Amino acid sequence: MIQLQSYASDPADSRGRLHDEKRDVTRGPRDDFQRDRDRIIHSISFRRLRHKTQVFVAPDGDHYRVRLTHSLEVAQIGRTMARALGLNEDLTEALCLAHDIGHPPFGHAGEDALQEALAEFGGFDHNAQTIRTLSMLETPYPRWDGLNLTWEMLEGLAKHNGPVVKPTWALAEANDAMDLDLHSWPSLEAQVAAIADDIAYDNHDIDDGMRAGLLTLDQLLELPFIAERWQVICDRFADVSQERLLPELIRDQIGLMVNDVLETTRANVEGLSVQSSHDVRQADQMIGGFSDAMAEKERALKGFMYENLYHHPKQMAAAEEGKMMVADLVRAYREQPELMPASWASALPEEEPERIRHIADFLAGMTDRYARDRHQEIFGEPHRRK
Template structure:
């Protein structure tokens, strides 16, 4: 059973904030294809190649960064959208852009900016994604932002669900181009959210093993992983364990994807929705893991938090990275003339100044933030390894 009737239709899009004339010379693309391509060609998307996923400015070339994570999310999301008959291009656009608002050093950097910008309304990476795409990234001659379609902006704003109390950056964008923040988004956005979970659950097992943060027998204490490992070993008896780990990851991804497909079809049938707008009005998520797999997946997340995200070597680097970002913010706040001229606000009031500094720092890559800190403050002294 496909859910094509629930797919977002680019021909029926609610449009863009700024009217555009169709140009045949730009190729035969619909609205969502254009959105995806605008994201891929944007400067913030390119910067993701040097932004933290888990490890800060990792030395190893084989570890994930924000860019490779986003590509993996897009592959999973598009696969599920195709199986369900939903719009693949919109799903892919949402997956590619979902982390584009992250500052350097990932969630650790976000915590620093949230605290430093408290008087200016704080910082939220999801809201900053919308700010980037509607205001800060402006490659077009007549308007700010990428002028993405309503459906893409809506999906990015609330792919994790309705937003009852939007951060200031999202509230500003919503006031200019209302995104119906109180409702659930379309199914493509819901798929993008669960594709994100599937991607990082599994690539973090791979990266954690590669980094030596835990051993295979330790992660096999997680029942979900152990069951798939037994199945892999049964299929490939006598093969070296190291050769079987990639197969384990593929099996886990496949298991999760198939579970989401079955569960999404079940929830949709139960809800009795017939259109994309009825999906938005359903009052709950119609895509996600089944109850049984959700509990098993949470156990995997708990393991990864304890043995990877909160591991002493990772925390040591993260803590020093936070000191770098806090010092950098303080340096710009102490002397705003250090900001590039184009980034200085027109007014000197403190909220506007803090937001301008936050905008500039949030756009930095890990490496650039470290370099600017060393120029303005002093040696970064980041521990080696992660």
């Protein structure tokens, strides 16, 4: 068994769940964070991630990443760092696996459409929608709505990027139900999960972008720190064709980032004299993260990816189409709620803002494929521009 550091999250000291549960020994000898992780994996919303956009909208190629495979890759990186730092691996993994559950179809394009539709009713935020989905919309238990996750799990999802000064309506609603101390920093497990997400998509999106032909190696080598690492790899494998070396570049980049996080986090723990999880939450800074030098490189890489991949004309056209479909579906369900499945239509509130938020809940849970099918079913063609 891995020895936890004193500043790690201990399931024995959990602040508990919203609904008290009597431990059922027939369901195995698992602690509370292991149960959280397993509840995520067995949830319907987690399964739907296999058909939700990561970079490419409803990708035709079998080798491109989707939200599900991305979440698994984040979890692998997160567990590696958690183990090296003596943190709770199960809580870290659960946070990594759950972090994208609130994303609507078509990625950020779908989120933009829902944000516009709910603009006068508090807006839409995928991070808060993750908590709303797991706390309210999933209904696998007979006596309460939601997965009844631990306080530490919900806290980590709510503020993995740091304290929340102005929570959205959905996050405020979750906080009212179970005070998540939004003003403080999250656990170190949540901080590691957040940086694992950055490391995963920073590097794996390069792989998908080059596979799709939207990025080239020459473009990538315009970044000095990438060019430097590429030269090291080419020297290391001088007898191997360059076509075989891109995966090695991705692995090296991930390794460099992970090692930087480990070194920086350990230095921060020592420098701040962190002795407990309470100390982590009361620190006046993020403890788990990149060094200043690596953070600068990572920002440059993100900027490059936005300019050359995320904002590529083909990507922008696909995103615009996805946004249009979600906006069309919002209007259709507002005007004809009977178009929704009977279980959703029958539960539709009469008054705003609950009414439009209910419609958004339905839409946010859709996969790319399901949204396309419903759009074609209602409008008679897969996409329609007004």
